[in-house]
Amino acid sequence: MIGRLVIDDSLPTVFRTTLLSLLFATSALAADPVPLIFDTDMGNDIDDALALAMIHSLESRGACKLLAVTVTKDHPKAAPFVDILNTRYGRPDIPIGVVKGGATKEEGKFLKLAxxxxxxxxxxxxxxxxxxxxxxxxxxxxxxxxxxxxDGSVVIVQVGFFTNLLRLLESAPDENSPLSGRDLVAKKVKLLSLMAGAFTPIDHNTRYREYNVVYDIPAAQEVTAEWPTPMVWSGFETGNAVTYPHQSIDLDFPAQDPIKEAYYLYETPPHDRPTWDLTAVLHAVYPDRGYFELSPPGKVVVDQDGTTDFAPQEKGRDRYLILNPTLAARAREAMVQLCTQPLAR
Incomplete structure (x- = not known):
């Protein structure tokens, strides 16, 4: 069964890479592309850029279709940087929408590339x-x-703040749709895959306040309470367990490249940055590929201080990703292969 295929880590790298490529190609032929919306706080961390690179590579493989990118970082260079990446991958006309009156208005470390x-x-x-x-x-x-x-087809990947999705839920019927926002989401969205929260202790801290939650706690609380479709959470601990190798940035990207330059602007090399946002993308497009285990169904609650609590429920809407060392190694290799896939010409 493909979904449970395990690639032996003892195999030479070239064989493992070939097997991964064949696996990706087989899946792309076997299923329709996943219609995807990417909601990002581009500019606050480099993993947003790597996650968007992954999405474009997955689309080139026929695994997904990027419908739109929406931005929750309220800086005028965030959307232009998204446009840089969309253009880099040969898709300059993907619609980009921006938050109005959102969080984190500072420029950040790499948006100057715009x-x-x-x-x-x-x-x-x-x-x-x-x-x-x-x-x-x-x-x-x-x-x-x-x-x-x-109906029931769209996967939303949220890797920034909850601001846009709350406003979507609260939106009224308009010229775009006769439905209220909540009814529109319930009708059209299949899954919300999000990087947010923490579901295991972080450095022995059982009340860890994760960044994407704490910068708009009211929106995180409301979306978590009211979202009408399944949600799969990639907690802080998941991306923290899988770091992106700086050797790939050094060797696999061209000398002049916006992702490479942004990675170095974000933090002086060498460093292996956690892959928080990439994990949410990988699960969103390949949920049955065995890269992650899933928690039992349950309910996530965002507390007043921004911490996230999970309670198992037999028919709960929420699940979160779980990694062990073997799965982490597989996920890391898949993400590197996707981020460094040669551009389609």
């Missing part, structure tokens, strides 16, 4: 969205995108 110029004065990294303040509001874009998709 302004970088070549010797002739053109953008160093091509893109045509130059100012995020001119991009459309995320909520009408989300409503329009969902309305256009088959």
């Amino acid at each position: 302004d970088a110029k070549a010797a002739d004065g053109s953008p160093l990294y091509p893109h045509d969205l130059l100012d995020g303040s001119t991009a459309p509001d995320a909520i009408p874009l989300l409503r329009r995108t969902l309305e256009q998709q088959p």
Whole structure:
């Protein structure tokens, strides 16, 4: 059964890489592409950029279809940097929506690349969205995108704050859809795969306050309470257990590349950054591939201080990802292969 295939770590790297490529190719042929919306706080950490790179590689394999990207970081260079990456992968026309009045308004460490110029004065990294303040509001874009998709088909990957998704739930019928936001989500969304929370102690701290939750706690509480479809949580501990090897950044990306440069701007090399957001993407597109185990069904509650509690329930809506060392090694290799896949020409 493909979903339980285990690739022996004792095999030479070239054989393991070949087996992974064959596995990805077989799955792409066997299933329709997953319609995907990516909701990101691009600019706050480099894992958002790597996660978007993965999505584009998965689309090139026929495994998913990126419908739209929405941004929850409220800085005018966040959406242009998203456009840089979409353009890098040959998909410059993917719609991008932005939060209005959201959290984390500082520029961050690598969004300056949106302004970088070549010797002739053109953008160093091509893109045509130059100012995020001119991009459309995320909520009408989300409503329009969902309305256009088959019922029960869309997977949303949220790797930033809960702001956009709360506003989507609270949105009223409009020219994009006759449904309320909650009814639209219930009708069109299959799964919400999110990087948020913590479900095991972090450095012995049983009340760990995870970043994506604490920067908009009211939105996290409301979305967690009201979201009407299954949710799979990738907690802080999951991405923390799988780090991205800096050797891949050094060797597998071109000398001049927005992901490579952003990785180095985010933190001086060498460093192996945790793959928090990448884990949510990998599960969203390949949920039956055996990269992760899942908790029993249950209910997640976001407390007033931003901590997350999970209580098992027989018919609960929520589950969270679980890793052991063997699965972590498999997930890491898959994510590296996807992030470094050669660009389609």
